[in-house]
Amino acid sequence: MTDIPHFPLSAVVGADDLKLALCLTAIDPRIGGVLIEGPRGMAKSTLARGLADLLASGQFVTLPLGATEERLVGTLDLDAALGEGRAQFSPGVLAKADGGVLYVDEVNLLADHLVDLLLDVAASGTNLIERDGISHRHSARFVLIGTMNPEEGELRPQLLDRFGFNVALNGQTLPTERGQIIRRRLDFDSDPAAFCAQWAAPQAELRERCTQARARLDSIDLDDHALAQITERCFEAGVDGMRADLVWLRGARAHAAWRGASAIAEEDIEAVAEFALRHRRQQQTPPAAPPNQGQSSKPSESSPGQGQWGDMPAPALPTGARRDVPTWPKKP
Numbered sequence: 496m497t498d499i500p501h502f503p504l505s506a507v508v509g510a511d512d513l514k515l516a517l518c519l520t521a522i523d524p525r526i527g528g529v530l531i532e533g534p535r536g537m538a539k540s541t542l543a544r545g546l547a548d549l550l551a552s553g554q555f556v557t558l559p560l561g562a563t564e565e566r567l568v569g570t571l572d573l574d575a576a577l578g579e580g581r582a583q584f585s586p587g588v589l590a591k592a593d594g595g596v597l598y599v600d601e602v603n604l605l606a607d608h609l610v611d612l613l614l615d616v617a618a619s620g621t622n623l624i625e626r627d628g629i630s631h632r633h634s635a636r637f638v639l640i641g642t643m644n645p646e647e648g649e650l651r652p653q654l655l656d657r658f659g660f661n662v663a664l665n666g667q668t669l670p671t672e673r674g675q676i677i678r679r680r681l682d683f684d685s686d687p688a689a690f691c692a693q694w695a696a697p698q699a700e701l702r703e704r705c706t707q708a709r710a711r712l713d714s715i716d717l718d719d720h721a722l723a724q725i726t727e728r729c730f731e732a733g734v735d736g737m738r739a740d741l742v743w744l745r746g747a748r749a750h751a752a753w754r755g756a757s758a759i760a761e762e763d764i765e766a767v768a769e770f771a772l773r774h775r776r777q778q779q780t781p782p783a784a785p786p787n788q789g790q791s792s793k794p795s796e797s798s799p800g801q802g803q804w805g806d807m808p809a810p811a812l813p814t815g816a817r818r819d820v821p822t823w824p825k826k827p
Contacts, residue, residue, distance in 0.1 A: 500687045501555075504545030505697040508675045513542055513662045516770050518701070519749040520638055520660065521549040522708045526745050527659025527738075528639035530602070530650070530774065537664045538676070539642040543598055546640065548698065549705045553595025553637070558588050558609075560601055567609055568616075571626045584631045589622045592637040602641030603650040610654050613639075617657050656735075659742040660767070661774035708752035715748050721759040728768065733777035743771035 504514060516529050531539045547555035558567065569587030588597065599605060605613075616622050622635040639658060643650060655661075668676070683690040691698075725743045732739075746767035751759045 500691045501544045501547055502541045502680075502683055503691055503694040503698045504542070504548065505701045506679055506683075506690070506694045507538070507542060507545065508672050508679065509668065510538075510542060510664060512770075513664065514545075515750075515753075515766070516660045516662050517542065517546045518549060518705055519746055519753060519767065519770075520640075521546060521551075521705050522752055523712055523745055523749040524638045526742055526749065527657065528596075528641070529660045529662060529770075530655070530658035531640070531642045531662055531664065532645055533642075533664030534646065535644055539664065540600055543600075543640045543642055546596060546638075549702055550595060550638075551706070551709060553593070554591060555596045555598060556588055556592040556637075558597060558599045558605075560604060562588065562609065564608065564612065567612060568622055568624055569631075571624055571629055571631055584624070584633075586633075587622075589616055589635040589637075590633055593634050595637055597637040597639050599639070599641045601643060601647070602654070603643040603645075603648045607651075610651055614653055614657065655774050656738055658774065660746065660770035662770060663773065704753070707755075708749065711755075711757075712749065712752045715751050715756070715758060717744055717748060718759060721747060721764060724761075724764055729772070732772050732775070734772065734775040735777070739771050739775045743767060746771055 504517065507514060513529075513531060520526050520529055529543075531543060533539050544555060565587065567588050569590055570585045572583035572585065599613075616635045617639060620634065620636045621632055623630060623632045641650075641658060679690075722740075722744055725747070726740050729740050729743070734740075743764070747759050747763040750763040750766045751757075754763070756763070
């Protein structure tokens with residue numbers, strides 16, 4: 496049976512921030528994946544599945560919302576182990592996703608015990624199954640892509656931080672874009688193969704750009720100047736831990752590779768700032784003035800809580816604010 500083709504990412508109307516985040520993740524999977532937030536009907540799943548065609552290798556594997564623990568981690572056949580002297584392992588979703596993408600729709604509704612398993616495997620890169628003294632271990636390194644509607648519940652902080660990037664989709668779409676979205680969706684549903692053939696050239700161009708960026712990625716230094724800017728900004732944003740710094744630096748390098756540059760520049764740091772900080776930024780209040788100094792109603796400009804965005808969350812970058820955000824292929 497032939498699989499139905501994925502809707503091409505190059506054919507998606509709008510959502511440029513999310514398309515960029517997905518491309519950067521395809522360029523450097525060590526970024527850690529993308530959490531996509533947005534209301535119902537925003538094609539979050541369509542966009543996430545569009546990543547599959549840009550990967551260097553590996554499968555795009557979906558974890559069903561009602562999956563059992565055995566479906567996730569796999570099973571061991573104890574009868575075969577006793578009879579043949581070896582463990583007979585039946586792979587689960589984690590084994591199939593190794594080297595590729597693990598996609599979880601409505602990840603905020605995932606059962607707590609499955610979240611615990613995902614956290615453990617995401618941290619170690621290894622899946623260990625143990626049954627009655629018999630064990631099996633296999634590699635489980637994957638890009639984690641999740642979608643969620645914030646109106647349906649929050650995501651546990653431990654799992655939230657495991658996503659390298661976080662992108663929110665706006666529910667308000669201009670009438671002209673809405674018409675384009677509906678028309679392309681109808682064309683795809685009517686004849687998926689013909690629609691994908693129509694968009695084959697722009698999709699190939701996008702895939703090749705990601706391939707070239709992957710090839711030059713390791714030649715771009717994770718330099719101290721870029722790191723210093725990022726660590727300062729993370730401190731100002733009050734983020735916990737160091738994951739934001741690392742993800743931001745890797746994302747900036749991937750963006751430099753995406754541009755075809757040989758070094759990380761200011762525009763690369765700015766391009767991924769909101770992706771790395773949105774789900775990690777903390778509310779902060781400026782520290783009180785020392786007792787031997789007069790109280791002032793105006794906070795000090797140098798106080799840790801008063802960085803670029805002060806004690807308010809940073810606004811999302813407006814469309815067009817980033818330099819060198821890609822111009823997506825037009826309809827052929």
